[in-house]
Amino acid sequence: GNSVTQMEGPVTLSEEAFLTINCTYTATGYPSLFWYVQYPGEGLQLLLKATKADDKGSNKGFEATYRKETTSFHLEKGSVQVSDSAVYFCALSGGDYKLSFGAGTTVTVRA
Amino acid sequence: EAGVAQSPRYKIIEKRQSVAFWCNPISGHATLYWYQQILGQGPKLLIQFQNNGVVDDSQLPKDRFSAERLKGVDSTLKIQPAKLEDSAVYLCASSLKSGSGQFFGPGTRLTVL
Numbered sequence: 651g652n653s654v655t656q657m658e659g660p661v662t663l664s665e666e667a668f669l670t671i672n673c674t675y676t677a678t679g680y681p682s683l684f685w686y687v688q689y690p691g692e693g694l695q696l697l698l699k700a701t702k703a704d705d706k707g708s709n710k711g712f713e714a715t716y717r718k719e720t721t722s723f724h725l726e727k728g729s730v731q732v733s734d735s736a737v738y739f740c741a742l743s744g745g746d747y748k749l750s751f752g753a754g755t756t757v758t759v760r761a
Numbered sequence: 762e763a764g765v766a767q768s769p770r771y772k773i774i775e776k777r778q779s780v781a782f783w784c785n786p787i788s789g790h791a792t793l794y795w796y797q798q799i800l801g802q803g804p805k806l807l808i809q810f811q812n813n814g815v816v817d818d819s820q821l822p823k824d825r826f827s828a829e830r831l832k833g834v835d836s837t838l839k840i841q842p843a844k845l846e847d848s849a850v851y852l853c854a855s856s857l858k859s860g861s862g863q864f865f866g867p868g869t870r871l872t873v874l
Contacts, residue, residue, distance in 0.1 A: 654803070686865075691867070692867060693764075693765070693852065693865040693866050693867040693868055694804070694852065694854075694865040695865070696862060696863075696864075699862075739803050739804075741803070743860075746817075747859050747860040748806055748809075748817070749804075749806065749863065750803075751803025751804050751805075752803050753801065753802050753803050754801075754802070754803055
């Protein structure tokens, strides 16, 4: 079946540091890949997505590239802010359109 | 545009009691999902509705969990009787149709004592 493995947290960074959260997946066929973010006290929000190999999703300074050869979709941001503190979830959706989530990575950015 | 609404936001019950959660999806969204998110894990799909019909309930523990979406709009998820391991956040999401982007509500945090 489909599954997602993402880097364990928590991750603590200083403001303006570089952030990367690793995500790898197992799926049959050609899934769509997503990053969701959950800010404290709020629901999950779609951060970015990519639907085919070599696509790059980007939003709010975050980027992730769909790498089929390494089955990866790592999330990166060049300079984080305190407001980026949240839990980040990698997810995939296969032919049945069901979302399979990773366990989440808690990111804390210190001023 | 109003988002997905859920209530209550928090609920504390004793084991073996019953509890119900309510979700109102985004207007016009035909597909509605209920997820269970246990602490430290990603959300797990419990049930998916297309209008008022069940598309997938393969992960729903049907001996104690039930859900309905009678008029194809809002939905209720019920647990009866609750167990300690049901402590989790219950998320509702909706999408325009199956396969389109899902929008999540704020969730209901359930604590079973």
